[in-house]
Amino acid sequence: MLAAATEDRPWDIAIIGGGATGLGTALEAASRGYRTLLVEAADFAQATSSRSTKLIHGGVRYLQSGQISMVRESLRERGRLLRNAPHLVHPLNFVIPATSSWQRWYYLAGMKAYDLLAGDLQIGRSRSLAAAEVSQRLPTLKPERHRGGVLYSDGQFDDAHLALALARTSAEQGAVVVNYAPVIRLCHSQGKLDGMVVRDLESGHEWQIRARVIINATGVFYDEIARMDLPDSGNDSRRIVASQGTHLVLDRAALASEHAMLIPQTDDGRVLFAIPWLGATLIGTTDHQVEQVVKEPKPLKQELEYLLEHVGRYLNPAPQLHDIKAAFSGLRPLVAHNQTATSTASMSREHQILISNSGMVSIIGGKWTTYRKMGEEVVQRAATLGDLPNRPSVTANLKLAGAHEQLRDHQNPGGAYAQYSRELQDMAQRDPAVLEPLHPRYPLLRGHVVMAARHEMARTLEDMLARRLRVLFFDVPAALEMAADCCQLMAAELKFSDSWQTDQLAALKHSIEQYFPSELLGQAGN
Numbered sequence: 001m002l003a004a005a006t007e008d009r010p011w012d013i014a015i016i017g018g019g020a021t022g023l024g025t026a027l028e029a030a031s032r033g034y035r036t037l038l039v040e041a042a043d044f045a046q047a048t049s050s051r052s053t054k055l056i057h058g059g060v061r062y063l064q065s066g067q068i069s070m071v072r073e074s075l076r077e078r079g080r081l082l083r084n085a086p087h088l089v090h091p092l093n094f095v096i097p098a099t100s101s102w103q104r105w106y107y108l109a110g111m112k113a114y115d116l117l118a119g120d121l122q123i124g125r126s127r128s129l130a131a132a133e134v135s136q137r138l139p140t141l142k143p144e145r146h147r148g149g150v151l152y153s154d155g156q157f158d159d160a161h162l163a164l165a166l167a168r169t170s171a172e173q174g175a176v177v178v179n180y181a182p183v184i185r186l187c188h189s190q191g192k193l194d195g196m197v198v199r200d201l202e203s204g205h206e207w208q209i210r211a212r213v214i215i216n217a218t219g220v221f222y223d224e225i226a227r228m229d230l231p232d233s234g235n236d237s238r239r240i241v242a243s244q245g246t247h248l249v250l251d252r253a254a255l256a257s258e259h260a261m262l263i264p265q266t267d268d269g270r271v272l273f274a275i276p277w278l279g280a281t282l283i284g285t286t287d288h289q290v291e292q293v294v295k296e297p298k299p300l301k302q303e304l305e306y307l308l309e310h311v312g313r314y315l316n317p318a319p320q321l322h323d324i325k326a327a328f329s330g331l332r333p334l335v336a337h338n339q340t341a342t343s344t345a346s347m348s349r350e351h352q353i354l355i356s357n358s359g360m361v362s363i364i365g366g367k368w369t370t371y372r373k374m375g376e377e378v379v380q381r382a383a384t385l386g387d388l389p390n391r392p393s394v395t396a397n398l399k400l401a402g403a404h405e406q407l408r409d410h411q412n413p414g415g416a417y418a419q420y421s422r423e424l425q426d427m428a429q430r431d432p433a434v435l436e437p438l439h440p441r442y443p444l445l446r447g448h449v450v451m452a453a454r455h456e457m458a459r460t461l462e463d464m465l466a467r468r469l470r471v472l473f474f475d476v477p478a479a480l481e482m483a484a485d486c487c488q489l490m491a492a493e494l495k496f497s498d499s500w501q502t503d504q505l506a507a508l509k510h511s512i513e514q515y516f517p518s519e520l521l522g523q524a525g526n
Contacts, residue, residue, distance in 0.1 A: 014211035019049035022217035023166035024375035030175035041182035045163035051330025056155035079121025092156040097146035124153030160467040168401035193358040212386035216362040219333040246303040247284030297329040335365035449489040461504035476516040
């Protein structure tokens with residue numbers, strides 16, 4: 001990829017940013033036959049795109065606020081993803097507890113409308129549940145918190161692995177995608193943007209890229225690239241408002257169900273989810289504006305207390321700080337349509353496409369569920385601007401890399417590596433140790449580390465533990481226990497030195513508060 005990225009040939013479309021939006025844009029451009037390059041400053045999906053609530057959904061609360069067109073579009077994209085990435089996206093049943101018959105019928109009416117908006121891509125029919133059925137489906141729900149409820153279906157996914165599937169599929173379609181390659185300067189000729197200078201963080205090598213169109217798909221970092229484009233524009237108003245969303249992870253026993261729970265209203269008018277995820281229980285999310293955009297946001301104590309307080313009203317026993325196995329935060333890039341909005345929770349998740357005076361195309365806002373539609377729209381605008389051949393979009397029906405592997409157990413942390421099963425079996429003929437488990441609690445194999453380093457551009461220990469194996473996101477103590485083994489396997493596969501291993505283990509200790517805040521250290525049982 002680096003060799004191709006440094007070729008002295010102009011690109012049709014160059015994309016800055018390797019999150020959901022950037023990768024979806026790269027796939028859209030490459031599948032139309034445009035010569036496409038994507039560069040990412042860190043790892044793919046390292047920021048917002050690996051820190052979601054793991055849902056591909058229309059957004060129940062957006063329906064309540066009247067954002068009908070956005071919900072309809074999201075539900076149709078949900079259906080396409082279930083078809084195009086069945087190995088990473090799957091239906092999940094949700095239960096909404098109701099405290100009265102009237103409330104139950106009110107929720108049911110809303111969810112029936114939700115089903116209808118999905119059209120022929122709906123994935124289940126909502127229905128009313130009696131109190132006994134709710135207790136059966138959610139055994140740890142406090143009986144006094146419901147008198148029945150509503151069952152509906154939505155989509156769940158593995159966000160980091162969907163991003164990697166987009167990167168791999170983009171490459172299969174002819175795109176060049178490179179991580180750890182930040183843009184350090186944009187280049188202009190006669191006032192028009194025509195290139196950029198990129199640095200390879202591992203070697204320090206810098207090179208210039210020329211492109212007919214450059215797309216800024218950097219999410220919460222949009223303003224940083226925009227200032228690089230037009231530093232003297234005099235426009236200091238921010239286009240992006242960053243909202244922090246924090247999640248915490250509990251043991252599976254906290255929910256003890258294959259069903260998820262939607263808490264319909266919190267004290268500040270939000271909804272919360274309790275979701276079975278990779279053998280654990282995911283609780284989220286918070287939503288509050290932050291003034292400073294940082295690369296590695298950390299969960300705040302008040303956010304953890306907020307989540308525990310609200311979920312504790314529903315679950316028995318109520319979870320405590322010492323029950324948290326991991327916690328993580330992400331920053332949502334919200335479009336600042338209305339500078340007078342009183343809270344980020346009330347701001348729209350719709351996206352917007354901007355074209356600067358220099359010709360840089362930017363896409364801001366949006367959410368994971370609509371990444372494909374966002375890519376389709378921004379590439380169409382870029383193709384017109386760059387006078388590229390007009391070619392139709394094909395991504396609505398394009399299977400993503402690994403889609404041929406139909407997984408029965410989507411809650412298996414090693415499930416995404418089923419696509420490499422044949423290669424792993426061949427490796428095991430020579431070295432049976434590749435099929436040995438990395439940790440006694442999880443079905444993750446030593447060979448999964450090799451596959452991630454070989455095929456998925458994992459370059460650091462954190463890449464491996466967080467966005468490939470996902471353990472840092474759901475069990476920090478287990479991740480620390482397998483860190484040295486993972487490091488050694490990566491170094492052998494990538495031919496890295498012993499000093500690299502030492503540096504990586506030290507770096508992991510410094511970054512651990514992203515996933516296990518200091519407030520939890522004294523509470524942890526191990």
